[in-house]
Amino acid sequence: MHRIYLSLSIILFALSIIQCDITNLDEFFTLLKQSPLKKYSVGFLSQANFEVIKRYLLNNVERVLFENKTEMLKAIENETIIAGVSTGILAEDIAPNYHVFSSLLVSPQAMLLAPEYDPTLAPYVSKNESSTDLFDALNAAIADVQRDGTHETSLTLNNRTNLIRVETCLQETPLPVPNRDNTTGYLRHILFNKSKLIIGGLGPKDFGVHDGNYNDKSPTGFYPALLDAIVKKLGELKGPDEIIYGKELSSERKFFRTPESLFRALLNGDIHATDVYIFINVPYNGTGETCSNNSQCRTRETCTNGTCTHPERPRSLHFRTTCTTASRDTKFITKKDSSFLRGNSSSNNQTNGTRQTPKTRWIGFILLFVVLFGTIFLGLLILVRRKKYYRIEHTVQGGFGKFARLQEESELPIEGMDSFEDHIVQSPRDNINSTS
Numbered sequence: 001m002h003r004i005y006l007s008l009s010i011i012l013f014a015l016s017i018i019q020c021d022i023t024n025l026d027e028f029f030t031l032l033k034q035s036p037l038k039k040y041s042v043g044f045l046s047q048a049n050f051e052v053i054k055r056y057l058l059n060n061v062e063r064v065l066f067e068n069k070t071e072m073l074k075a076i077e078n079e080t081i082i083a084g085v086s087t088g089i090l091a092e093d094i095a096p097n098y099h100v101f102s103s104l105l106v107s108p109q110a111m112l113l114a115p116e117y118d119p120t121l122a123p124y125v126s127k128n129e130s131s132t133d134l135f136d137a138l139n140a141a142i143a144d145v146q147r148d149g150t151h152e153t154s155l156t157l158n159n160r161t162n163l164i165r166v167e168t169c170l171q172e173t174p175l176p177v178p179n180r181d182n183t184t185g186y187l188r189h190i191l192f193n194k195s196k197l198i199i200g201g202l203g204p205k206d207f208g209v210h211d212g213n214y215n216d217k218s219p220t221g222f223y224p225a226l227l228d229a230i231v232k233k234l235g236e237l238k239g240p241d242e243i244i245y246g247k248e249l250s251s252e253r254k255f256f257r258t259p260e261s262l263f264r265a266l267l268n269g270d271i272h273a274t275d276v277y278i279f280i281n282v283p284y285n286g287t288g289e290t291c292s293n294n295s296q297c298r299t300r301e302t303c304t305n306g307t308c309t310h311p312e313r314p315r316s317l318h319f320r321t322t323c324t325t326a327s328r329d330t331k332f333i334t335k336k337d338s339s340f341l342r343g344n345s346s347s348n349n350q351t352n353g354t355r356q357t358p359k360t361r362w363i364g365f366i367l368l369f370v371v372l373f374g375t376i377f378l379g380l381l382i383l384v385r386r387k388k389y390y391r392i393e394h395t396v397q398g399g400f401g402k403f404a405r406l407q408e409e410s411e412l413p414i415e416g417m418d419s420f421e422d423h424i425v426q427s428p429r430d431n432i433n434s435t436s
């Protein structure tokens with residue numbers, strides 16, 4: 001019996017030599033753990049993507065930031081990085097050259113609003129206007145979009161149906177909102193003075209054809225469609241008095257290069273809310289103004305190395321966070337036919353590395369066959385040596401039959417366990433028979 005396990009593990013080892021690609025999370029982490037002293041570069045498209053999975057990566061991972069997806073895929077191709085991390089790439093779009101697998105970490109996305117000014121809870125915000133009614137109205141609009149199927153239609157139209165859904169405002173009845181005449185703050189401003197809902201975005205960025213390319217004058221894709229649907233629902237809302245808010249509502253986007261400047265605009269009241277794709281599980285760490293002393297920074301922020309910083313705090317707590325608008329599971333992208341798992345001598349030589357692929361693979365196959373035939377030979381050998389314990393009718397059966405018989409006789413406890421498992425396996429089958 002032990003010999004069988006030994007042979008099996010040899011076969012598995014041989015298989016693992018042939019399997020040179022990283023195709024799933026386990027293989028990725030196994031590789032990183034194998035050589036803790038070796039540095040592995042992993043590519044990211046944004047700091048936020050890195051923040052989300054940082055704590056799960058090992059110390060030997062080096063972060064490489066890329067300007068855009070094309071550049072990152074090139075680096076995966078020439079093996080300067082072992083894997084790329086992305087939230088927006090669809091496997092079917094970049095197949096057949098890459099493996100795409102989930103990190104199993106989900107990042108919820110939502111719109112963020114400034115909190116209401118409060119001397120103890122939120123002294124860091126502009127005192128001018130209240131975001132409370134706008135916050136309630138946006139939540140109601142988001143829940144409506146998700147309930148009536150607009151959200152699902154938009155996902156289908158943009159080939160995003162396999163998106164992970166995390167909906168934090170799931171209920172079958174509309175969320176209550178104040179009467180139009182009773183609204184206050186930003187919402188009143190928007191409804192009564194015909195001003196636009198001002199939305200702050202990052203970039204402009206290209207999130208791809210499915211999610212939206214904001215470099216276009218009129219962006220199309222899932223995120224832009226979602227914001228349009230939310231603004232439309234906002235105009236259709238009505239309080240208990242049944243008076244509709246106003247169908248002519250519209251929105252306007254302002255873009256900010258960094259999250260710091262986006263959040264500064266939000267806290268200053270320059271924008272009403274952020275766009276729908278902001279990750280809420282990423283820390284907020286300050287508005288980033290240049291400063292020379294603390295008095296130049298807003299309350300709760302300090303002047304550190306010339307910029308206003310805040311001790312890390314989840315965005316979802318520092319701001320008003322609406323119902324989730326979307327969510328992402330961060331994905332790893334690795335190369336097919338890569339040479340990372342094939343020793344070091346030829347692997348990291350970018351120009352000639354891929355040429356080694358077929359040769360190494362053949363060596364692997366030959367090894368597998370040698371091991372397979374070795375196992376059969378070993379089995380026969382054991383049998384011949386133990387022949388005296390057997391009756392003649394056993395040896396008449398084929399080699400594998402005898403081998404199996406040998407297990408039965410030498411290892412009774414395991415045999416007992418096998419029959420126990422048989423019992424478990426059989427019971428569902430019996431059930432199927434009885435129902436059909």
Ligand SMILES: *[C@@H]1O[C@H](CO)[C@@H](O)[C@H](O)[C@H]1NC(C)=O
Pocket residue numbers: 067068070071
């Ligand atoms: C983005 O990718 C394109 C190729 O599609 C490349 O020409 C361009 O230089 C890249 N942009 C940046 C900022 O690296």
Ligand SMILES: *[C@@H]1O[C@H](CO)[C@@H](O)[C@H](O)[C@H]1NC(C)=O
Pocket residue numbers: 071072074075078079080350
């Ligand atoms: C690999 O691709 C990246 C991105 O295009 C590039 O910056 C890097 O220089 C390339 N490395 C080699 C060795 O070709």
Ligand SMILES: *[C@@H]1O[C@H](CO)[C@@H](O)[C@H](O)[C@H]1NC(C)=O
Pocket residue numbers: 126128129269
């Ligand atoms: C907010 O207050 C500041 C100064 O207190 C003022 O300059 C600004 O115009 C106000 N903004 C709005 C929207 O009222």
Ligand SMILES: *[C@@H]1O[C@H](CO)[C@@H](O)[C@H](O)[C@H]1NC(C)=O
Pocket residue numbers: 157158159209210
């Ligand atoms: C979505 O998928 C359909 C069919 O699979 C295809 O015709 C269409 O071009 C895709 N749309 C996008 C934006 O990729």
Ligand SMILES: *[C@@H]1O[C@H](CO)[C@@H](O)[C@H](O)[C@H]1NC(C)=O
Pocket residue numbers: 179181182
């Ligand atoms: C809404 O405004 C009306 C007057 O316009 C007032 O009678 C009513 O009490 C207000 N309702 C609330 C909930 O504030």
Ligand SMILES: *[C@@H]1O[C@H](CO)[C@@H](O)[C@H](O)[C@H]1NC(C)=O
Pocket residue numbers: 188189192193
């Ligand atoms: C609407 O605009 C007028 C003048 O343009 C201003 O006096 C008024 O306060 C504004 N109303 C709101 C709710 O902002």
Ligand SMILES: *[C@@H]1O[C@H](CO)[C@@H](O)[C@H](O)[C@H]1NC(C)=O
Pocket residue numbers: 047260285286287288307308309310
């Ligand atoms: C916030 O943290 C990021 C990542 O560590 C850093 O790049 C950025 O400069 C920080 N911002 C502030 C205002 O400290």
Ligand SMILES: *[C@@H]1O[C@H](CO)[C@@H](O)[C@H](O)[C@H]1NC(C)=O
Pocket residue numbers: 292293294295296
């Ligand atoms: C901070 O800097 C400003 C402008 O440089 C100066 O007026 C102020 O006195 C400084 N405050 C402190 C506490 O040093």
Ligand SMILES: *[C@@H]1O[C@H](CO)[C@@H](O)[C@H](O)[C@H]1NC(C)=O
Pocket residue numbers: 304305
């Ligand atoms: C600030 O500066 C100090 C020393 O000048 C340095 O040790 C520290 O890492 C810097 N912090 C940041 C966030 O850059």
Ligand SMILES: *[C@@H]1O[C@H](CO)[C@@H](O)[C@H](O)[C@H]1NC(C)=O
Pocket residue numbers: 344345348349
């Ligand atoms: C593996 O390759 C890298 C880059 O070519 C090199 O720096 C490192 O020393 C190599 N390690 C071994 C064990 O050969």
Ligand SMILES: *[C@@H]1O[C@H](CO)[C@@H](O)[C@H](O)[C@H]1NC(C)=O
Pocket residue numbers: 348349350351352
């Ligand atoms: C890659 O191989 C070429 C040719 O054998 C050699 O000249 C070059 O130094 C190698 N590069 C590395 C990084 O090992």
Ligand SMILES: *[C@@H]1O[C@H](CO)[C@@H](O)[C@H](O)[C@H]1NC(C)=O
Pocket residue numbers: 351352
């Ligand atoms: C590596 O590849 C380049 C171009 O593909 C070729 O000119 C060179 O001779 C190759 N070097 C070796 C050692 O095979």
